[in-house]
Amino acid sequence: MTETTRKTGVSRRTLLKGTAGLAGLAAGSGAITGFPYVKSADAKVLRYLGTAVNEGDDISKQCLKDTGIKIEYITATTDDVTKRVMTQPNSFDVLDTEYFSLKKLVPSGNILALDAKKIKEFDNITPVFTKGETPGGKKIGGQGTAPWKVLYLEGKDSKKFATSATEFVTLIPTVYNADTLGIRPDLIKRPISTWAELLNPEFKGKASILNIPSIGIMDAAMVVEASGKYKYADKGNMTKEEIDLTMKVMTEAKKAGQFRAFWKDFNESVNLMASGETVIQSMWSPAVTKVRSMGIPCTFQPLKEGYRSWASGFCVSKGVSGQKLEWAYEFVNWFLSGFAGAYLNRQGYYSAVLSTAKAHMEPYEWAYWMEGKPAEKDIKAPDGSLLEKAGAVRDGGSYEDRMGGVACWNAVMDENDYMVRKWNEFIAA
Amino acid sequence: MSEEVLQQATPGLIPGSGTARAAKPTRLSPSFISWLQAGPMMLVFLAFFLIPLVFVVIVSFWDYNEYQLLPAFSGRGYTDTFEGCIAQLPDLCTIGKTYLMTLKLCFMVWAITLFVGFCVAYFLAFHVKSKTWQMGLSLLCTIPFWTSNVIRMIAWIPLLGRNGLVNSGLVKTGLINHPLEWLLFSEFSVVLALVHLFTFFMVVPIFNSMVRIDKSLIEAAYDAGATGFQTLVNVVIPLAKPGIVIGSIFVITIVMGDFITIGVMGGQQIAAAGKIIETRVNALQFPAAAANAVILLAITFLIITMMSRIVDIKKEL
Numbered sequence: 019m020t021e022t023t024r025k026t027g028v029s030r031r032t033l034l035k036g037t038a039g040l041a042g043l044a045a046g047s048g049a050i051t052g053f054p055y056v057k058s059a060d061a062k063v064l065r066y067l068g069t070a071v072n073e074g075d076d077i078s079k080q081c082l083k084d085t086g087i088k089i090e091y092i093t094a095t096t097d098d099v100t101k102r103v104m105t106q107p108n109s110f111d112v113l114d115t116e117y118f119s120l121k122k123l124v125p126s127g128n129i130l131a132l133d134a135k136k137i138k139e140f141d142n143i144t145p146v147f148t149k150g151e152t153p154g155g156k157k158i159g160g161q162g163t164a165p166w167k168v169l170y171l172e173g174k175d176s177k178k179f180a181t182s183a184t185e186f187v188t189l190i191p192t193v194y195n196a197d198t199l200g201i202r203p204d205l206i207k208r209p210i211s212t213w214a215e216l217l218n219p220e221f222k223g224k225a226s227i228l229n230i231p232s233i234g235i236m237d238a239a240m241v242v243e244a245s246g247k248y249k250y251a252d253k254g255n256m257t258k259e260e261i262d263l264t265m266k267v268m269t270e271a272k273k274a275g276q277f278r279a280f281w282k283d284f285n286e287s288v289n290l291m292a293s294g295e296t297v298i299q300s301m302w303s304p305a306v307t308k309v310r311s312m313g314i315p316c317t318f319q320p321l322k323e324g325y326r327s328w329a330s331g332f333c334v335s336k337g338v339s340g341q342k343l344e345w346a347y348e349f350v351n352w353f354l355s356g357f358a359g360a361y362l363n364r365q366g367y368y369s370a371v372l373s374t375a376k377a378h379m380e381p382y383e384w385a386y387w388m389e390g391k392p393a394e395k396d397i398k399a400p401d402g403s404l405l406e407k408a409g410a411v412r413d414g415g416s417y418e419d420r421m422g423g424v425a426c427w428n429a430v431m432d433e434n435d436y437m438v439r440k441w442n443e444f445i446a447a
Numbered sequence: 448m449s450e451e452v453l454q455q456a457t458p459g460l461i462p463g464s465g466t467a468r469a470a471k472p473t474r475l476s477p478s479f480i481s482w483l484q485a486g487p488m489m490l491v492f493l494a495f496f497l498i499p500l501v502f503v504v505i506v507s508f509w510d511y512n513e514y515q516l517l518p519a520f521s522g523r524g525y526t527d528t529f530e531g532c533i534a535q536l537p538d539l540c541t542i543g544k545t546y547l548m549t550l551k552l553c554f555m556v557w558a559i560t561l562f563v564g565f566c567v568a569y570f571l572a573f574h575v576k577s578k579t580w581q582m583g584l585s586l587l588c589t590i591p592f593w594t595s596n597v598i599r600m601i602a603w604i605p606l607l608g609r610n611g612l613v614n615s616g617l618v619k620t621g622l623i624n625h626p627l628e629w630l631l632f633s634e635f636s637v638v639l640a641l642v643h644l645f646t647f648f649m650v651v652p653i654f655n656s657m658v659r660i661d662k663s664l665i666e667a668a669y670d671a672g673a674t675g676f677q678t679l680v681n682v683v684i685p686l687a688k689p690g691i692v693i694g695s696i697f698v699i700t701i702v703m704g705d706f707i708t709i710g711v712m713g714g715q716q717i718a719a720a721g722k723i724i725e726t727r728v729n730a731l732q733f734p735a736a737a738a739n740a741v742i743l744l745a746i747t748f749l750i751i752t753m754m755s756r757i758v759d760i761k762k763e764l
Contacts, residue, residue, distance in 0.1 A: 098729075126515060227758050293604075293610060438727065446718035
């Protein structure tokens with residue numbers, strides 16, 4: 019940013035004399051000292067690093083229309099996003115990442131917390147993030163890296179998570195969901211109600227889990243607990259003995275041929291399920307939707323032990339300041355203002371600010387996606403394709419039921435290093 | 448190329464290098480010319496292979512935490528990697544199992560590509576008489592390379608799956624009652640995909656060695672009463688050895704480091720040396736990943752050294 023400042027210095031000064039003085043003062047507060055900035059000097063461009071979840075073309079187009087900010091997406095897998103923040107913190111402006119990565123990102127000092135006071139809708143953010151409960155008051159399971167544990171920092175440049183609310187927010191929440199097992203009801207032909215079914219020999223050679231160690235082990239832990247073998251103090255932060263135990267159960271299942279394949283990305287999971295290679299596997303909500311839109315029955319099965327949840331949000335690179343930081347705030351504020359939230363809700367995710375998203379959705383859409391009511395009309399995806407016929411009910415029901423049923427959150431364990439080694443051992447077994 | 452042509456060409460090859468000498472129309476010493484010729488490759492090799500490799504070795508001895516490299520000497524990357532290798536005896540430790548599997552896949556792929564590659568090269572070199580046809584058919588071998596590696600690999604999945612073409616075909620003809628599970632996400636599918644991908648790397652060098660075999664040697668063998676098989680074993684194979692070794696080096700080095708094909712075709716359930724490195728890198732444990740890379744390099748280097756002991760490539764070329 020300093021670079022551009024110097025280059026455009028002369029023209030800016032002349033401009034300042036004219037009309038843009040006010041804009042410059044407004045935008046440049048807290049920027050480069052003694053050097054007011056002018057809004058019109060640069061094109062409004064933000065480089066947006068994240069996974070594909072939030073990166074819809076429709077969102078960036080609408081954003082450009084509403085705010086004039088041009089979003090350049092940099093898409094990477096969850097692991098690669100983290101890697102990029104560590105190794106090339108200047109290659110992006112806005113970061114969209116998951117809360118469980120914060121345990122690595124915050125101590126690295128490569129990201130900048132945002133100021134809650136500058137986020138218009140901050141007080142309207144769902145209590146799922148701030149209090150760990152649903153709007154209806156249901157307490158949410160807090161095992162793992164639950165967002166409310168890592169939402170605030172003690173100070174602007176602090177590397178410590180605050181235990182109570184401060185104005186320095188690590189990630190401004192955007193999107194989250196509750197994950198469970200996906201099943202093929204047409205091939206299983208009986209009700210499934212527990213995570214333990216994943217290792218049921220009945221599905222030998224037809225089960226699958228994620229091959230992302232930190233998430234895969236959580237699903238494994240849900241299975242171990244469901245089968246009554248062990249009860250964890252915190253599935254998201256196991257001791258070495260607990261990791262050993264979990265991996266032992268999984269290794270035995272693997273050796274017995276329980277798993278058809280492990281999957282690593284969205285499309286792999288869709289293909290495994292759609293082709294009938296697997297009939298039960300850990301899955302993501304839009305992947306289930308995708309299988310269903312291919313005309314193949316697939317259920318995102320609610321289970322009695324509850325869901326494994328994840329959440330992501332926005333922060334900025336440490337290199338972002340001045341005008342660009344203002345744009346970042348403008349963008350985040352726009353993102354929470356409804357259009358994007360409604361877009362995400364229609365994909366089967368949840369938006370962080372419910373009230374604005376609701377205002378951007380049809381009442382029948384809101385009733386289907388959020389209230390768990392039968393669809394009054396056909397339900398369409400954001401791109402207009404048919405998702406569900408009228409009369410259908412969302413798997414898992416309402417927002418209250420689904421988010422209220424969350425048992426644990428994606429996490430990075432203290433024993434992460436050991437866990438990764440054990441995961442390699444599991445693959446080699 | 449004649450020396451005159453070289454002289455004219457070399458100053459252009461590396462703009463600016465040795466301008467003082469090249470300006471004068473004097474003769475360059477032959478050794479200087481060969482340095483100029485090898486120079487560009489040497490620089491690329493130095494900048495993009497040797498220097499990064501040195502860094503990898505250095506980093507492999509560093510320590511690390513959740514989010515950064517700690518530049519202090521530590522053998523942790525290595526000790527962690529060999530964890531349990533003595534304690535778990537007689538069972539193999541993770542790294543032992545992984546390398547056993549990698550070497551097993553490597554050996555199978557090598558043996559099959561060698562056999563298939565040798566046959567194809569033999570056919571091209573000895574049965575196809577016209578140069579045009581030889582060229583045309585060799586080009587035909589490259590067709591699979593017109594699409595990307597990933598696509599060639601993924602194309603097997605709908606073919607071999609539980610409800611794939613092969614299985615549904617076999618079930619319909621009544622040969623089997625239940626779909627064969629081992630066709631996909633198994634060692635079989637991994638080897639199949641790797642053979643499909645890399646046989647060509649065997650064909651080219653072997654063909655290259657074979658076309659240079661003096662046909663009169665084969666005639667001589669025939670005249671001396673050798674059978675076709677004797678000619679093959681005593682004349683053709685020894686003379687095609689450099690091609691065989693070069694092809695083998697290609698295939699073995701690629702398979703040793705592969706983790707994408709093994710991952711996709713093996714359903715992510717088969718261990719590979721490259722896979723361990725990937726998992727470590729993804730968990731931001733760079734020194735441990737680097738240590739594993741160094742180990743992989745050492746083992747591959749060992750295999751190559753052993754192979755070049757069998758044939759002195761320098762002499763044969």
